[in-house]
Amino acid sequence: MANIKDIAKHLGVSVSTVSRAMNNHPDVREETKQQVMEAIRLYNYRPNALAKGLIQKKTFTIGLLVPDISDPFPSSLSNAVEETLFEHGYQVVFGNGNRNSDKEKQFLLNAVERQFDGLILTPDYMDEEFSELLSNLEIPIVFLRRRPPAGLSFPFVDVDHYQAAKTAMQYLLELGHRQIGFIGMPQTSFIGNERLRGYTDVMRMHGIDPGPGHMILGGRTIDNGREAMGRLLDHNPDLTAVFAANDLLGIGALEWLAMHQIAVPDKLSVMGFDNLEYAGLYWIQLTTMEQPRREMGVRAAQMLLQMIANKEQAPESDLMEAKLVIRKTCKARLTH
Amino acid sequence: MANIKDIAKHLGVSVSTVSRAMNNHPDVREETKQQVMEAIRLYNYRPNALAKGLIQKKTFTIGLLVPDISDPFPSSLSNAVEETLFEHGYQVVFGNGNRNSDKEKQFLLNAVERQFDGLILTPDYMDEEFSELLSNLEIPIVFLRRRPPAGLSFPFVDVDHYQAAKTAMQYLLELGHRQIGFIGMPQTSFIGNERLRGYTDVMRMHGIDPGPGHMILGGRTIDNGREAMGRLLDHNPDLTAVFAANDLLGIGALEWLAMHQIAVPDKLSVMGFDNLEYAGLYWIQLTTMEQPRREMGVRAAQMLLQMIANKEQAPESDLMEAKLVIRKTCKARLTH
DNA sequence: CTGAAAGCGCTTACAG
DNA sequence: CTGAAAGCGCTTACAG
Numbered sequence: 001m002a003n004i005k006d007i008a009k010h011l012g013v014s015v016s017t018v019s020r021a022m023n024n025h026p027d028v029r030e031e032t033k034q035q036v037m038e039a040i041r042l043y044n045y046r047p048n049a050l051a052k053g054l055i056q057k058k059t060f061t062i063g064l065l066v067p068d069i070s071d072p073f074p075s076s077l078s079n080a081v082e083e084t085l086f087e088h089g090y091q092v093v094f095g096n097g098n099r100n101s102d103k104e105k106q107f108l109l110n111a112v113e114r115q116f117d118g119l120i121l122t123p124d125y126m127d128e129e130f131s132e133l134l135s136n137l138e139i140p141i142v143f144l145r146r147r148p149p150a151g152l153s154f155p156f157v158d159v160d161h162y163q164a165a166k167t168a169m170q171y172l173l174e175l176g177h178r179q180i181g182f183i184g185m186p187q188t189s190f191i192g193n194e195r196l197r198g199y200t201d202v203m204r205m206h207g208i209d210p211g212p213g214h215m216i217l218g219g220r221t222i223d224n225g226r227e228a229m230g231r232l233l234d235h236n237p238d239l240t241a242v243f244a245a246n247d248l249l250g251i252g253a254l255e256w257l258a259m260h261q262i263a264v265p266d267k268l269s270v271m272g273f274d275n276l277e278y279a280g281l282y283w284i285q286l287t288t289m290e291q292p293r294r295e296m297g298v299r300a301a302q303m304l305l306q307m308i309a310n311k312e313q314a315p316e317s318d319l320m321e322a323k324l325v326i327r328k329t330c331k332a333r334l335t336h
Numbered sequence: 337m338a339n340i341k342d343i344a345k346h347l348g349v350s351v352s353t354v355s356r357a358m359n360n361h362p363d364v365r366e367e368t369k370q371q372v373m374e375a376i377r378l379y380n381y382r383p384n385a386l387a388k389g390l391i392q393k394k395t396f397t398i399g400l401l402v403p404d405i406s407d408p409f410p411s412s413l414s415n416a417v418e419e420t421l422f423e424h425g426y427q428v429v430f431g432n433g434n435r436n437s438d439k440e441k442q443f444l445l446n447a448v449e450r451q452f453d454g455l456i457l458t459p460d461y462m463d464e465e466f467s468e469l470l471s472n473l474e475i476p477i478v479f480l481r482r483r484p485p486a487g488l489s490f491p492f493v494d495v496d497h498y499q500a501a502k503t504a505m506q507y508l509l510e511l512g513h514r515q516i517g518f519i520g521m522p523q524t525s526f527i528g529n530e531r532l533r534g535y536t537d538v539m540r541m542h543g544i545d546p547g548p549g550h551m552i553l554g555g556r557t558i559d560n561g562r563e564a565m566g567r568l569l570d571h572n573p574d575l576t577a578v579f580a581a582n583d584l585l586g587i588g589a590l591e592w593l594a595m596h597q598i599a600v601p602d603k604l605s606v607m608g609f610d611n612l613e614y615a616g617l618y619w620i621q622l623t624t625m626e627q628p629r630r631e632m633g634v635r636a637a638q639m640l641l642q643m644i645a646n647k648e649q650a651p652e653s654d655l656m657e658a659k660l661v662i663r664k665t666c667k668a669r670l671t672h
Numbered sequence: 673c674t675g676a677a678a679g680c681g682c683t684t685a686c687a688g
Numbered sequence: 689c690t691g692a693a694a695g696c697g698c699t700t701a702c703a704g
Binding site: 339392 | 696697698699700
């Protein structure tokens with residue numbers, strides 16, 4: 001590959017001049033600039049970003065750590081991040097957390113070695129070591145769909161899961177439901193707990209104290225949802241509605257109900273959370289809470305850009321609102 | 337950030353020694369090595385990858401261009417690529433082609449500027465300019481799920497779509513179907529045409545000449561499939577089976593059939609292609625051809641690794657076999 | 673086993 | 689408007 005010296009030599013000018021011409025420096029004769037551009041084309045020359053980054057202390061590279069590249073949820077969000085950052089001249093490097101604690105740490109280390117300009121993080125494991133690493137990082141960081149570990153004050157963007165769960169529950173109550181079951185995520189999940197809290201609080205506000213018979217926790221997948229639905233109805237045959245903490249769980253519930261010929265929404269209403277692609281399928285038509293994925297991604301990217309531009313002043317975290325998407329799995333309770 | 341000089345100064349040794357100790361050079365006293373390691377920990381030092389890459393002409397970075405990060409199909413495959421490459425110490429940089437010709441080219445340019453060690457490409461647009469760029473690249477490249485543009489001999493890994501379509505058709509014929517319709521992709525799609533060719537050839541082999549009444553081409557999505565199914569049955573009410581060139585199309589067909597109370601597979605059999613997650617859903621249970629996504633990703637990564645290790649000898653392209661996944665949308669034709 | 677020096681390919685004051 | 693020189697943070701012959 002040709003380098004800047006080659007093209008300087010070719011033109012009989014100094015490398016400084018070539019550099020300035022390439023970078024559109026004002027103090028360079030138009031004619032010289034033209035010649036340089038031509039030589040660049042001729043040699044098929046591309047400036048070495050490593051050398052450039054080394055000296056400018058700026059790489060135009062942003063790291064984006066996602067839990068799992070093949071997970072459909074984060075990927076649409078990643079797209080928004082990537083597009084926003086790309087428009088501003090940054091290349092985003094996806095890190096595959098791979099639901100693996102070591103890989104997440106490895107990514108952080110990589111980011112510092114490679115001199116990334118900023119980081120957007122959706123880590124799954126935030127142990128001591130991770131926090132420790134993070135606190136030494138000296139790079140602008142924003143958390144996406146996660147809260148920073150205790151003691152560290154990085155800005156984040158997330159949905160207000162608690163509020164959203166309340167909205168979902170409110171809807172179910174308006175439809176006349178009182179006996180509402182909950183299919184929840186593992187207790188180790190922050191967002192799972194927020195959604196659970198929304199469920200519980202609304203139930204209590206309406207004078208119902210949801211006991212263990214009202215809920216099955218601990219899952220995330222379609223299989224989990226299917227299994228939970230069966231158990232839930234076993235414990236509590238009076239349920240007229242079920243709130244699933246995520247769509248996969250909700251779809252699993254729907255499966256179980258379909259398998260057992262329990263009509264949805266005539267016999268039982270089902271509410272999901274996320275609004276995955278799945279939810280809109282003809283056979284599913286799940287009523288659910290939609291997370292503003294694109295907006296979250298764009299927002300996180302903008303926040304990071306702002307932090308890079310102004311390292312002093314940290315932006316405010318952003319808690320976004322989820323939107324109720326009404327489809328066909330919830331219905332007013334029959335009053336007999 | 338501390339640099340190598342800081343830690344050399346701290347220990348009163350030369351930077352050469354620090355460098356050697358870090359990189360496990362044999363000619364360095366064990367004691368020295370220990371001290372260096374300790375100082376590195378103390379300073380929280382991480383070597384600058386830019387400087388390292390600049391001098392070593394090796395960045396341990398691989399570019400992976402995908403058409404669309406949020407597309408579920410490539411992402412599971414990307415995971416396999418990433419994992420394989422990560423095990424060998426490489427970081428993969430995802431490029432979002434974004435179904436946009438300029439972004440794909442931009443990615444190529446970026447790759448050369450940033451001195452990537454290799455590239456795995458799934459481009460959607462391969463015009464003159466793209467080929468031109470490619471031919472100047474001097475970087476090991478493998479194509480994934482795409483064939484290199486005419487005149488360029490990069491190795492590729494893909495599924496043998498023609499063969500796979502024949503397998504699917506063979507299955508339908510074994511079930512007794514003769515009047516088989518085809519819902520196909522745009523004629524601009526290489527893989528779409530391969531699948532169509534498989535369909536047509538098998539039909540002809542069995543003495544049926546599929547006319548325009550047998551097929552609707554031009555779509556990729558669920559909506560397209562739904563619409564195509566209606567038209568197909570309109571033209572050709574005798575059809576007993578339909579082969580959809582991808583699962584989305586197949587699912588759309590299934591939707592239309594469900595909406596019109598046409599029992600699948602009792603009245604009509606439907607065959608898909610891809611085996612997306614969707615296909616296994618309780619309500620769908622689509623019989624389809626599964627592409628070995630993980631294997632393709634792993635294979636492409638291995639090929640690239642081999643090319644990097646040995647720049648002389650180009651590896652053979654790999655055409656993989658798709659596997660028939662029998663679920664519930666195909667059934668033996670009733671013989672009355 | 674260790675150090676001094678050159679060099680990777682750029683950018684950027686500084687001087688003219 | 690242009691050039692010479694220093695320097696970014698490393699690695700690696702070369703010499704000892």
